[in-house]
Amino acid sequence: MSVERIPILKMGSTLLVSIQVDMHDQLALQLQDDLTDRIAATGARGVLLDISALEIVDSFIGRMLSNIAGMARVLDADTVVVGMRPAVAITLVELGLSLPGIRTAVNVEKGIDLLAARGLDDRDGNNRDVVGR
């Protein structure tokens, strides 16, 4: 049986993941592993996670997003989560999750801008921790 996987696309120094399926827990864990491997293998500096197709984000998926951002950070890559639906955002906060430490943007384009801004400021020698906030 083939292993179900969410595709990871490489665009320059950014990895793009668009989640288009109703994710079960194993698939979320698989994505976490695959993405970490790809960041290490490619030296990617940014990860863009498009969750615009996700109809819910529960605590398990929320934890996956935090884990990915944390592991990417350790591997010197920035993560931006883009496209969260308003109803999902309202529900997440009421659930008790505010996704601390995760950068977000309203869409892929803004997310790419955010990652690009970080890259430019890095070259200027600015403090990357304050960039894009």
Added chain:
Amino acid sequence: MSSDADFLHIRGSQDIVAVRQVVRARAMELGFSLVNITKVVTAASELARNTLIHGGGGTATVEPIREPGKRGIRMTFDDKGPGIADITRAMTDGFTTAGGLGLGLSGAKRLCDEFCLKSAVGTGTTVMISKWG
């Protein structure tokens, strides 16, 4: 259980997705708003996962409920697992025995209108939640 109830077995992480899909379809039929659909599906996802992880699997029953002037959905999650020794602690944000975020029970309660938890050590756990549309 009324005759128009859905009854689902929860044995693996794919079954959590199945529960979400049934709850979503039912909430849509009942004319729930998008935010309320998202909340009730998210609560169902949390509780179905609890049934799987803590209860070792079990069942979910999803049924429409009616009161004068309002319609809603009731979900009952049942397992024959080890039960919850300290319900007060289990309901506390951040308390976890499974390495999760500890938001499953407390978060699901916040997302719904009525919440009832019955558990006995060695016998199992039943969680019943309702949400009005």
